[in-house]
Amino acid sequence: MGEVKLTNIIKRFGNTEVIKNLSLHIKDGEFLVLVGGSGCGKSTTLRLIAGLESATEGVIMIGDKDVTNVPPKSRDIAMVFQNYALYPHMTVYDNIAFGLKLRKMDKATIDRKVNEAADMLDIRPYLQRKPKELSGGQRQRVALGRALVRDAQVFLMDEPLSNLDAKLRMQTRTEIKRLQQKLGITTVYVTHDQVEAMTMGDRIAVMKDGIIQQLATPAIAYEFPANLFVAGFIGSPAMNFIKVNISELDADSATVQGEGLQLKLPRPASAQEMAGFKGRDMLLGVRPEFIAVVEGDISSDRSKWQPLQAWVDVVEPSGSRTFVHLSVGKDHKIIAEADTIKVMHLKHGSETTIWVDTGHVHLFDPTSEKRIMSTAQEAP
Ligand SMILES: Nc1ncnc2c1ncn2[C@@H]1O[C@H](COP(=O)(O)OP(=O)(O)OP(=O)(O)O)[C@@H](O)[C@H]1O
Ligand SMILES: [Mg+2]
Known part of the structure; x- marks a missing residue:
């Protein structure tokens, strides 16, 4: 053996x-x-x-x-x-x-x-x-x-x-x-x-x-x-992290607020141990492929994708996929990944609506650095 x-x-x-x-x-x-x-x-x-x-x-x-x-x-x-x-x-x-x-x-x-x-x-x-x-x-x-x-x-x-x-x-x-x-x-x-x-x-x-x-x-x-x-180490471009605060915590949802943005997250059964985190500063993590820059890039369950206002910074084509650098809320820098053909029209400085798949986000405790919850269904 x-x-x-x-x-x-x-x-x-x-x-x-x-x-x-x-x-x-x-x-x-x-x-x-x-x-x-x-x-x-x-x-x-x-x-x-x-x-x-x-x-x-x-x-x-x-x-x-x-x-x-x-x-x-x-x-x-x-x-x-x-x-x-x-x-x-x-x-x-x-x-x-x-x-x-x-x-x-x-x-x-x-x-x-x-x-x-x-x-x-x-x-x-x-x-x-x-x-x-x-x-x-x-x-x-x-x-x-x-x-x-x-x-x-x-x-x-x-x-x-x-x-x-x-x-x-x-x-x-x-x-x-x-x-x-x-x-x-x-x-x-x-x-x-x-x-x-x-x-x-x-x-x-x-x-x-x-x-x-x-x-x-x-x-x-x-x-x-x-x-x-x-x-942050696994995945390229890296997961986006946005500073947020948990403003509301219900049995089946958690509302998080960052500077100039708000998202209501589903709270799966695997994420029930969160009571102590209400009102606390957290980091919201979302991977670039779970941010849609154009409506046509919204995949799976439509109801989970929530809109945010964003400003286009840099558009980086990389073959069939393109990385779009954006600002959301009060100057949070994030990267979204999209089909190149669908985002070719985006211009630097333009304002646009993007969508976050709240079914695929994570909350991390910035103090312990541990992941506190993921909205994705299967528990590890
Ligand atoms: N013989 C040695 N004497 C003293 N310190 C050492 C010795 N060998 C390694 N170290 C230290 O131990 C730590 C781990 O080294 P190691 O070579 O295992 O790193 P690594 O993960 O392989 O890094 P890299 O990706 O750069 O190869 C480093 O801080 C290194 O300086
Ligand atoms: Mg080595």
């Missing part, structure tokens, strides 16, 4: 605690992505699993074995780094075969494994080349090949795509995911790129300051972010 279990892990460098009581159970065969900003502790967590760092406190299990004090080479893991770490003087073949030769595997088996990996990664034509004669994407595939032939229980990948240009990054992203699905090897993948996390992960662990802020499927993290950090 290739499950990985971190329990109450603390990691200090000197007096600085960079991993703070982290517990994480990665399931057998799962593709788990650790995602977060620079310095939040992603690589350290991965290096702890690999055994390249030792935990100050806590227990690490791989399968049913306690590996907390086991050296890296005995942990049954294969690691892929950002900079490939290929040997420049060796051919691709020898780079992939290197670890197997070290372990005195017989020649015929090595040959079979290298060729299998090369076929899987589509690099057979390059086996006799040196790394410098390859493109960045091909080099990264060689690095993957080297991990593949190890027959490890767990793959650990630290920003393996960050040296590639945008197009190649997307291609290789798909290849890695396809490969992982085919082989079913438990994979822990580190990235600072939320798009990569969302597209690749079975689940994502969003980290900040050495703490996992939310561990969830990409869909749940997107639809029901646990706190302001996750809400």
Whole structure:
């Protein structure tokens, strides 16, 4: 079994605690992505699993074995780094075969494994080349090949795509995911790129300051972010936040008022624990796709879309979709996403009516930064 279990892990460098009581159970065969900003502790967590760092406190299990004090080479893991770490003087073949030769595997088996990996990664034509004669994407595939032939229980990948240009990054992203699905090897993948996390992960662990802020499927993290950090980090353009005050609270609705705007929000059964928030300042969160700039962009239940007066600031076409920057109320800046063809006529400075889907908004407590309620129906 290739499950990985971190329990109450603390990691200090000197007096600085960079991993703070982290517990994480990665399931057998799962593709788990650790995602977060620079310095939040992603690589350290991965290096702890690999055994390249030792935990100050806590227990690490791989399968049913306690590996907390086991050296890296005995942990049954294969690691892929950002900079490939290929040997420049060796051919691709020898780079992939290197670890197997070290372990005195017989020649015929090595040959079979290298060729299998090369076929899987589509690099057979390059086996006799040196790394410098390859493109960045091909080099990264060689690095993957080297991990593949190890027959490890767990793959650990630290920003393996960050040296590639945008197009190649997307291609290789798909290849890695396809490969992982085919082989079913438990994979822990580190990235600072939320798009990569969302597209690749079975689940994502969003980290900040050495703490996992939310561990969830990409869909749940997107639809029901646990706190302001996750809400702002996942999704591009980011969720809009507007300062509001809860002015009225009924059994089935909540009225919020911001400077120059008011919205009446449905209050689903999952959001009944709100009594203490009446009269309090909150942040209203709404994603760009739940703001309609033209009436024709109103989707689903019409009754949930409430109008607001807005002023057009910048219109940013991006292929079939366009991002419209607007001001609402007294200078709240927000971004709406729309079909390009429907908003081409909008001019900078013009006044217009927009609609907010009150069936897809969130309220956050600015003090605790926690999400207090979402108006969407399914509870996480
Ligand atoms: N060997 C070390 N000694 C002291 N501090 C360290 C060491 N390694 C990492 N750190 C610190 O621990 C924190 C977490 O580092 P880590 O490399 O895990 O971040 P990261 O999330 O991978 O960031 P990035 O996205 O920039 O790679 C950082 O503040 C870093 O400076
Ligand atoms: Mg890192």
